[in-house]
Amino acid sequence: MTPALTVTDMSKSFGGPRVLDSMQLSVEPGEIRALVGENGSGKSTLIKILAGFHLPDEGAAEVDGQPLPLGDGTASEALGLRFVHQDLGLVNNLDAVDNLALGGGYPSFRGGIRWRQERKRARDALAELGYHFDVRLTVDRLAMSERTALAVARALAPRQTPPKVLILDEPTANLPAAEAERLFQLARRVADSGVAVMFVSHHFDEVFELAQSVTVLRDGKLVTTRPVPGLSEDQLIELVIGRPLEQVAHDAKAAERSALVLDISGLGGDVLDNVHFAVHAGEIVGVAGITGSGRDELARVLFGGLDRTGEVKINGAVVPKLRPDRAMAMGMGLVPAERHANAAFMAATLRENITVVRPSLHFRGGLLRKSPERSDVAKWLDRLDVRPRNSEFPMSDLSGGNQQKVVLARWLRMDPKVLVLDEPTQGVDVGAKSDIHALVDQAAAQGAAVVVVSTDHEELVRLCHRVLVLRRGRIADEITGSRMDHDLITAATIGRDQPDAA
């Protein structure tokens, strides 16, 4: 049988080291193949090359025995390669019918669109995937799995040639667990019709549930392609990380159990679901998880930037939801992720960036006193070693690391009882990173309860007394003591349950 897709000796570099190195791949029609690897292992690059978005330096690909013209998106579609990207590429304010038409136009158009015909076509296409919903609803009113189905239906819509290979890039990243199951059924249906399905995933449980075979990439190179039956989850994790999982005895900082400060119960958000945990004074608790695990929303949910269910208590008092100002008044501080969007006032001075939290400290006799304000700010710039050390410079003049220190100073100045840090060293140079770590340690030493959310697992090991691992919105594991190791955290985020119990 002719393979549905073959890739031979494909390499690509973006000026530096090869991000894809002599890649080999072959997928049979009707096969479901998982593509796994750490961030930066080359999965995305491979998919973008197949989609015609990047031109490889070397190598070739064939679809159903026909050579694939590289670097040409139209040609790869014409040969039967179809893609559903992670963001799905749907237009939220259009309905299913219009979204289907975005790919191939309105087939019934003859001097006017025959809407009845188009709606029937849309309903039929979705019914074939096992979905039945009102095709006149705009996308933003559909459930996430319905949106995914719509994106798949669009990818599979007949063009000049029938689809041969369906490539899904992290299709479950935005799906709650129950809806993921529907997507799996959908993928199986598609495969049963003879189309090869290749999906990228970080969830290893998905690999075991859905895929017949798995291709592992590491550092741009093919590690192996294996049938899934007979493979254990530990083996797969080893293949992905590249060495056996050691359980190093780690000299974790022992948390001195003092007063309970932050008490979280039944916390729910967009993805977060019934999360409980507590943080004591002086304790640093880490939170890890892959994208879509709820990790990305946790910090803002705690602070009230995003809506939540459940209870957040500081020293026994309930913090009202969606009230960052109340959270702040009750002693919580948030250093959010994505500084540019969420924390920095680029055109304002460092002084204004720091004193935007409670400028009233320098408001006396009806006037904001600027010279005490300046010396207050100067003290913090000094303490955090911000360069340049001039309170009147605009924020935009500073490097990323110094900007992050300014944001941190904003909250340290408040002497917070609870300090929540979301990706605190994102886009920060090495020197500033270790400075920031030292400052977080200091804040905890002075009695703050600290929550650090991070995708940098080395950072979590460096900082935290224990690390909570989120999976699909719930705390799936808690890493403490001897298990404090960044590979182990990584393994836990991608779905290795209870290694101790095994």
Added chain:
Amino acid sequence: MTVNKQTPAEADVERKAEAPSAPTRRKIVVTLGLDRFSGLYVWAALIIIFSLWVPSLFDTATNARIIAGSQAITAMVAMGLIVPVACGAFDLSIAGTLGMAVCIVIWFQANGHSFIPGIFVALAFGLLVGLVNSFIVVRLHVDSFIGTLGMSSILLAGTEWVTGGFQVANGISPHFTALGQKQILSLPLPVYYMVIIAIILWWLLEYTPAGRYLYSIGGNPQAARLAGVRVGRITTGAFLVSGLVAAFAGVMLAAELGSSGPDVGGPYLLPAFSAVFLGATQVFPGRVNVPGTLIAIFLLATGVKGLQLAGAPGYINDLFNGAALIIAVALAARARAAQRKA
């Protein structure tokens, strides 16, 4: 999944590391020095040019007084407008509020009441408009531009309704017109009100926590919210201020005119916006501010008056203000871009 791709922040780190910072900064300081009060230089240049061009008409104390008096109302409206613009919201209803305030205070007198309750009702009406605007923008999440545009049309309908579409000038108390026409040191009273409002708003924006919050919301509303700033409440306050100030300006205009008519407010909208945006290039470049707005007002007025005295047709006023608005916003955009590059 990103391979070999820098996040903007990372790229930023590298760029900053490479940039030799000291010379760059010196350059900024120099440009700021030239920029910050460039409006004053242009203003001085205009005065000199017109003094040489039409000396007999332009270069007189009377003319200076006329410019000051005629611009007092515009300046008040513009300064009220600064407050919502500082927090990133437009208030296009200020001219309508001003027109309604004129009609209300005149209506009271034309119907045999005292002007004093009229003034209070007019001011309360200004606050009411601000409250409704903020409800539309903050609660209903209507874009401020659209929301207040709609409101301005509603207010225009209101002035038609109150005046019946005619000029109303009967029963006006001379005590009331004195408020707008009396002169101290040969300057009409509204000039003094303008100065008082300027001082209050300058204090509000530069010397109170509320001012900080306003500018922080204008700079990055999401960051402001996550820094514990009550964005909705501050925005509401901003609309209340612009409504109140516009209504006060309306009362003063009524006192100056001694009459009301439909759409007396309309001509004040564009000059106010021009002045606020042109003002944002002055004194504190990149942010709307009170002294910058005042410079802009008098710069524009001097230009228009000079051209009129030199024989330019009446429509030069609209032409000049429209052009100034576009140029001001373009200049502000360039200033922002330069700041980003710096």
